[in-house]
Amino acid sequence: MYLSIIILPLLGSIVSGFMGRKVGVTGSLFITCTCLILSSVLMTVAFYEVGLCGSPVSINLGSWIDSEIMSISWEFYYDQLTVSLGLAVLYCSSLIHIYSISYMSEDPHVQRFMSYLSAFTAGMLVLISGGNYFVMFIGWETIGVVSYLLINFYFTRIQANKASILALTMNRVGDMGLSIGFFAIFSLFGSLNYSTIFSLSPYMNETAITIISLLLFMGAMAKSANIPFHSWLPGSMEAPTPVSALLHAATLVTAGIYLLLRSSPILEYSSTALLVITLIGATTAFFAATSGLVQNDLKRIIAFSTISQLGYMVMAVGLSQYNVALMHTVNHAFFKALLFLGAGAVIHSFADQQDIRKMGGLIKFLPFTYSVMLVGSLSLLATPFLTGFYSKDLILELAFGQYTFSGFYAYILGTITAGITAFYSFRLISLVFLTVPNGPKFNYLHSHESNLAIIIxxxxxALFSILFGFVFSDLFVGVGSDFFGNSLFIHPNNISIIEAEFSLNLIIKLLPVILSLIGSVLAIYLYHNNPEFINQLTDNSISKKIYGFLNGKYYFDVIYNHYFISKGLLLGYTISKELWGFVLGPYGLSTAFTNTGKNIAKLDTGIVTTYALYITLGLLSLLFVVFAPILIDVSMLSEFRLVIIYLASIILVLSFPSLNNKN
Amino acid sequence: MITLLLLIPIIGSLILLFIPETSTSVAIQQAGGAGASGSVIGGNQIKMKKIALITSLLNLFVSLFIWFQFDSNQTQYQFVSEFNQLNFCHLNFGIDGISLYFVLLTTFVTPVALLSNYTNITNNLKTFLISFLLLESLQICAFVSLDLLLFYIFFESVLPILFIIIVLFGHGNDRFRSALLLFLYTLAGSLPIFQLISLYEISLESQKILWLGFFIAFAVKTPLYPFIIWLPKAHADSPLAGSIILAATILKLATYGYLRVLINFLPDATNYFNPLVQTIAVIAIIYASFSTIIQQDTKRLIAYSSISHMGVVVLGLFSNTIQGIEGAILLALAHGFVSPALFICVGGIIYDRTGKRIINYIRGLATYMPVFTIIFFIFTLCNTGIPLSLNFLGEQLSLIGIWQQNPIIASLGATGIVLSACYSIFLYNRLSYGDYSPHMQPVKDITRREYYLLISLLIPTIAFGILPNVLLTSLHTSVSALLYAC
Structure with a gap:
């Protein structure tokens, strides 16, 4: 049963992808959706067996790599962490498959799309159920590649091409960090199996643990879109909306969080790494929220909100509250998928318009979509007793409850971010649904509520966004809950749930909620009741600069393009044309020989005194060579590697004239 | 058994020698449209091609049989055949775990190379076929010979044949220069071997000199920084089959040479020069990757990417760990599967249909060639070292090995993971996606022959990526003996 959970989506993907022509559109939709739903049902059973009954499952399918002390198996491991996350992944994924039936119905490439979606789900399942780092890495890379394909789904669009290349290469930067982390783990522990590493990590050198943790975090940063590897996520909104919901909200971006959660027994032994993780998480949350404040693309706003929430999760990991981070991951998967799918419904029924400045007044036309978007937004900004409240508020309380610098930093930024989150969520709601209509009349005439495949x-x-937190919060994050067993490890020194629950001031606990309230009321007031005021506010040069700075995402893309991409390409050009073409290439060598000859020929001046000088110099050199062993220490010549360096530098010096003459 | 392996291609080429080429071949020019000229080719040509193909396939089966019979628990050479009647050298052949896979790679790639140019060589067909069969024989000789002098001879002997292939069947007006460059560069690199081969007193000092002599020869062939310029030129101007052989097996001669000669015979000097080699290899990886990104010619781009992959191989070889060396051998094999496949994709399939190799003219192939695009994508990913491919295992194991020697070098070498993704995906994206290029006519998807060619290269890449132990079991004993035995 446990293997079928992974194999069913894979099967659906293969049938839909390679036999799409044979099974047709309907067949492909039927097969992939059925496989996913079956898989979700099995995952529910797994959640009962592994999670609620507390009996982790390990499956070993035989040896993969066997080289000296390196022994890696095809191994899958289902514990409480896997099934909790797996539940979110498979439920969201199944619902998004069903949603796509209607959303993609007019596309000519439905089979390809469904195949990608199912392949992505299979990759995600391999990622969360892999029993060692290498098997996990298979899933890790699969979701990266499928994300490339999905962002590039409309492959004739140049924007889609650019965004997908950016996403893949940026993820590869993280993969590089992760791979180096694997090398370090292997040389320190002699193994890549979770069980071996986690049971040994208390006894290892803290510096080594810190390096490993930071390298793993680099992988997580790229996958989970934290600063400075976040810039691929807003661009990836070029993908069809179900993809944005599945990959860039619910599942793919949580892969990095999963990696950190899984590696909790390593991270816990490095306070430095935890500090770095907290700082980056809090900064990311704040940065993304401020950038999302002034975006005008419907999906892009939600994308920035995703980055911001990922920042919260990373922050929770840095504060060693892994169960809270997991709870927030699962909650976020539900309400963010809801927001994206709701946005998709809006875009779909409003002539594919994505600019919120050209919408407005849609509450009359799409009341149902408005309701679900409102539920999603309220859950996102942690309205008390909705799903988001149980994790997001708790993160902030726990941050303060640490009574450390990093905790305080996280609390301050997190609380401000909560206010900003409320502001941009309600800015979206009021601009899209509440204000006066700003779009063309044609769009309004043709706007309509979506059909059943989208509504279900x-x-x-929406139900999950309302109820999930209430039902599961005591299980996941309750005081003294032993639900996670051995799957998450919190060092006894880092447990701060008691302080957070019982010793904080009421004002500290209520501050995020108050700020959220202020933010949402302000947003509705400014964008719905009194839009002139915000116009006047931005009508001076400083405001415009700030607006440009925030709208331009802190100019990160500009920095990357200007300093990394173009400099890298220039370096490539210099190497291949100048260095290998002129200096070390055949052309360069031949010109170097000719030029050397010419330079030597210049010595032949025909003046007797010059010749006398040469003779004297020659004599002196000869004398020097003869007496050198007595006068100076020649032992450095006996070092062979130095001689090579001398020779290399002489060759370089000789070829300089050829470089100069070229210009 | 090995004698058979060596003789079959020679017998095949002897048979080809006595079949007359039909006179029609003069009239048919070497046109781009491969399918069109297929019906006009004379009967003898088809017969000749079939003979050559059957010969090479027969050799493949013999080598597979050798693999099947191979005893992976022995450290000695197996299937040894001696010809001691010759007294100027020791004409002994044998196989151990290290050379086994290089022989298999050679016998596997030769039929692929012959099939890749199956329809578009019509002039001098006989020369073409004979040279490839001879090339196979000579390469196997180099891999199995147990005598240093013979190794040198066979190591060099592939050069004249490659020269002929590039000059006679290459593209472009520059091909003579490219061929000459290939010949002179590699020959000049190898001369030190020839001069030093007569030294036999092995003190550490002379080991160092010997080591340098061999190293320069192998570095030119690998190719390592700074001796790389011949490779992209040779690839760009050689015919498709030549590129395939060059990438898949000729470069592996150097890999094999490092293992067999430098690490095996001169371990102290290897240890002494380890930092030098690692530095050079890291420079090769980074520089080659950067110059790969900006290439405009597709074949040249793949050639440059070979350089950075071979850099990782060299890092693994000189890591002095079992994981590193086994990973390097795996990566060398993986490169031997993936690089030819990419050459077939860009230099064969796209070039045959459009006559273009400049990336800017090609765009939007996914519109007309979906099947081709899928396979091309998978190979592109394999080239970047995606998990489940053999490249991934090779790269990771090599770098794990080198990390245990020097973490900084390993981290620098790991930049190849990012850069290879950059240039591979950039190439794939530009060729396959976007609007259909206005410079091209509508083209047909891949033919059955091309499909099976690519699939036959894809299967081992993925299968060995999932079950590398099939390969690793025969490597363990030999590699352990290489490192630990005195």
Whole structure:
């Protein structure tokens, strides 16, 4: 049963992808959706067996790599962490498959799309159920590649091409960090199996643990879109909306969080790494929220909100509250998928318009979509007793409850971010649904509520966004809950749940909620009741600069393009044309020989005194060579590697004239 | 058994020698449209091609049989055949775990190379076929010979044949220069071997000199920084089959040479020069990757990417760990599968249909060639070292090995993971996606022959990526003996 959970989506993907022509559109939709739903049912059973009954499952399918002390198996491991996350992944994924039936119905490439979606789900399942780092890495890379394909789904669009290349290469930067982390883990522990590493990590050198943790975090940063590897996520909104919901909200971006959660027994022994993780998480949350404040693309706002929430999760990991981070991951998967799918419904029914400045007044036309978007937004900004409240508020309380610098930093930034989150969420709501209509009349005439295949997923996700936190919070993050068993490790020194629950001031606990309230009321007031005021506010040069700075995402893309991409290409050009073409290439060598000859010929001046000088110099050199062993220490010549360096530098010096003459 | 392996291609080429080429071949020019000229080719040509193909396939089966019979628990050479009647050298052949896979790679790639140019060589067909069969024989000789002098001879002997292939069947007006460059560069690199081969008193000092002599020869062939300029030129101007052989096996001669000669015979000097080699290899990886990104010619781009992959191989070889060396051998094999496949994709399939190799003219192939695009994508990913491919295992094991020697070098070498993704995906994206290029006519998807060619290269890449132990079991004993035995 446990293997079928992974194999069913894979099967659906293969049938839909390679036999799409044979099974047709309907067949492909039927097969992939059925496989996913079956898989979700099995995952529910797994959640009962592994999670609620507390009996982790390990499956070993035989040896993969066997080289000296390196022994890696095809191994899958289901514990409480896997099934909790797996539940979110498979439920969201199934609902998004069903949603896509209607959303993609007019596309000519439905089979390809469904195949990608299912392949992505299979990759995600391999990632969370892999029993060692290498098997996990298979899933890790699979979701990266499928994300490339999905962002590039409309492959004739140049924007899609650019965004997908950016996403893949940026993820590869993280993969590089992760791979180096694997090398370090292997040389320190002699193994890549979770069980071996985690049981040995208390006894290892703290510096080594810190290096490993930071390298793993580099992988997580790229996958989970934290500063400075976040810039691929807003661009990836070029993908069809179900993809944005599945990959860039619910699942793919949580892969990095999963990696950190899984590696908790390593991270816990390095306070430095935890500090770095907290700082980066809090900064990311704040940065993304401020950038999202002034975006005008419907999906892009939600994308920045995703980055911001990922920042919260990373922050929780840095504060060693892994169960809270997991709870927030699962909650976020539900309400963010709801927001994206709701946005998709809006875009779909409003002539594919994505600019929120050209919408407005849609509450009359799309009341149902408005309701689910409102539920999603309220859950996102942690309205008390909705799903988001149980994790997001708790993160902030726990941050303060640490009574450390990093905790305080996280609390301050997190609380401000909560206010900003409320502001941009309600800015979206008021600009899209509440204000006066700003779009063309044609769009309004043709706007309509979506059909059942879109409504059902939205209703289910809305229910989850309302109820999931209430039902599961005591299980996941309750005081003294032993639900996670051995799957998450919190060092006894780092447990701060008691302080957070019982010793904080009421004002500290209520501050995020108050700020959220202020933010949402302000947003509705400014964008719905009194839009002139915000116009006047931005009508001076400083405001415009700030607006440009925030709208331009702190100019990170500019920095990357200007300093990394173009400099890298220039370096490539210099190497291949100048260095290998002129200096070390055949052309360069031949010109170097000719030029050397010419330079030597210049010595032949025909003046007797010059010749006398040469003779004297020659004599002196000869004398020097003869007496050198007595006068100076020649032992450095006996070092062979130095001689090579001398020779290399002489060759370089000789070829300089050829470089100069070229210009 | 090995004698058979060596003789079959020679017998095949002897048979080809006595079949007359039909006179029609003069009239048919070497046109781009491969399918069109297929019906006009004379009967003898088809017969000749079939003979050559069957010969090479027969050799493949013989080598597979050798693999099947191979005893992976022995450290000695197996299937040894001696010809001691010759007294100027020791004409002994044998196989151990290290050379086994290089022989298999050679016998596997030769039929692929012959099939890749199956329809578009019509002039001098006989020369073409004979040279490839001879090339196979000579390469196997180099891999199995147990005598240093013979190794040198066979190591060099592939050069004249490659020269002929590039000059006679290459593209472009510059091909003579490219061929000459290949010949002179590699020959000049190898001369030190020839001069030093007569030294036999092995003190550490002379080991160092010997080591340098061999190293320069192998570095030119690998190719390592700074001796790389011949490779992109040779690839760009050689015919497709030549590129395939060059990438898949000729470069592996150097890999094999490092293992067999430098690490095996001169361990102290290897240890002494380890930092030098690692530095050079890291420079090769980074520089080659950067110059790969900006290439405009597709074949040249793949050639440059070979350089950075071979850099990782060299890092693994000189890591002095079992994981590193086994990973390097795996990566060398993986490169031997993936690089030819990419050459077939860009230099064969796209070039045959459009006559273009400049990336800017090609765009949007996914519109007309979906099947081709899928396979091209998978190979592109394999080239970047995606998990489940053999490249991934090779790269990771090599770098794990080198990390245990020097973490900084390993981290620098790992930049190849990012850069290879950059240039591979950039190439794939530009060729396959976007609007359909206005410079091209509508083209047909891949033919059955091309499909099976690519699939036959894809299967081992993925299968060995999932079950590398099939390969690793025969490597363990030999590699352990290489490192630990005195």
């Amino acid at each position: 997923p939205l209703v289910i996700l």
